[in-house]
Amino acid sequence: MEQTDKILEVEDLTVVYNTDAGTVHAVNGVSFSINKKETIGLVGETGAGKTTTALSIMQLLPERTGRITAGSVKYRGEELLTKSKAEMRLIRGECISMIFQDPMTALNPLMTVGEQIYESLDIHNERKKSPKELEARVDELLELVGIPARRKTNYPHEFSGGMKQRIVIAIALACEPLLLIADEPTTALDVTIQAQVLNLIEELKEKLSTSMIMITHDLGVVAQTCDKVAVMYAGEIVEYGTLEEVFDRSRPHHPYTIGLFDAIPSLTEERKRLKPIEGLMPDPANLPEGCHFHPRCHQCLEKCRSGAVYRYEEGTHIIKCNRMEKGVQDGRVD
């Protein structure tokens, strides 16, 4: 693969939050990379560390508590973690954009949507476009996300949830970023509106050749939008691969990935009882030793309770699980 094709490389990213209750180990050695036009899905349950990973890339962690303790984040080969605040602001304006889960918190209720899009264009107006040109661009962006330009004089509360999310997308795309980070962009929306928003994102990605990180807990959304998948648990990527590698159930998988697939009711199969993953997510201020998943794992071995976990690698498919080590036994579970 050509060097220039790599948009983002995250290497061994480690992030903690220092709180009164102790040190929260939110992200523990996460690595992945994204090529041009590629979409990677970060999938996992609440508290897995998905949002923290995204905020670290953007360097938008809460200043007082959040701290990146190790690792590297390279954007087109350039290290971001050593950049100054001013340099990062420029990168966030021109190269990397983020869509947050709740469109309401991302929009200012006191400004019209037109003003908000205009403002984000104006902040990064490197080419010194005239106000008239910027206004025209506002109209263009609104139409791009399927909202009539005449509605730019409306305030956020005058739009439905789906429309607000499309306005947030318009703002995120205002600078034509090379990388878009979408944190649960459709979780708050109804399925029919979710389908509209996902289609819109897909269309815009094609038009602008944008790469994307799609953060979600919904494996269905991953299947529809992603090229690569990283399954996160307790701040770690426990399984990583192409969509094909992670979703093909005849291949070996991490027990947590299997648990996630088994826990959702099927739309096509008859199943009298669901197979939940027993137990709860561990407390990130007090992670279990060894494999972080071991207290909930049906296949836990003695050696899973302490020490390093075996890393299986086959092509681009990575699984962190002791069951995958040769000689332990076939890692396939059905």
Added chain:
Amino acid sequence: MEELIRAVDLKKYFKLSKTEYLHAVDGVHFSIKKGQTLGVVGESGCGKSTLGRVLIGLIEATSGQIQYEGTDLLKLRPAQKKEYHKKMQIIFQDPYSSLNPRLSVFQLIAEPLISNKVYKTKGELVDRVGYLMEKVGLDQRFINAYPHEMDGGRRQRVGIARALALNPEFVVCDEPVSALDVSIQAQIINLLQDMQEEMGLSYMFITHDLSVVRHMSDEIMVMYLGQCVEKAPAYELFKNPMHPYTKALLAAIPQPVLGARGKKEIIRGEVSNPINPPKGCRFASRCQHCCDRCTQEDVMLKEVENAHEVACVLYK
């Protein structure tokens, strides 16, 4: 199987001003048999929660009938109503906002028992709370915990224990798992099914998640802007959806399987608002099959195939 509840032409209009009425529930009919589950699906704002609350008397109906084993509850005097409402309980979506944060688990579960005076001694109350906690899979060590000290799954178990405290016959489950992670969601779904089997409960299961509703329900009702547009046995609805809205809804679900990558067929537009809605099919503005007949008069729900009812002019 015996029928427990029947709703006849049930309506709930919220008055917004002298001339404006919001038709939250607009002429709904259904019945629920003993021990069975009626699933209710539809998009945000279509009236699912309002319907559930009207049914168990938390909101007053505007018109229609709610028959409980043949007795029309809306015609009863308050004292008589109260007896019936003990048998009808509700589990809410967000156990965090529905549980009083100042009460401990013990107090929360004991509350319905105390306010209905259904125990004789303190010992009996303690036993009953302990029994309920065990039933819903809550470890006794949480008995003095407060809601904020527990995770979402355990909080929902408290909500379920409260709803089951008075041995109800009918429970409205209003999005009981929507706020939970999938691994916890599956635990709670299994618990609700176990309770139904053990206690012979009837459920109205409200959700916007189609795979969950398919798993839980015997029969499913699809709502659109306050009305039922399609009703059928669960397997039948998924095998043979008829109403254009039901079809669109099913097609929109992202499925966690290979081969789903890329753009989907979608319906355009959004749910319009339920304030003084015009005559005719409420889905007309988004429907690609819309014709004159659809907007000239109201479209009624009709049985098109055995036990499969649809409100659409395409079927007769």
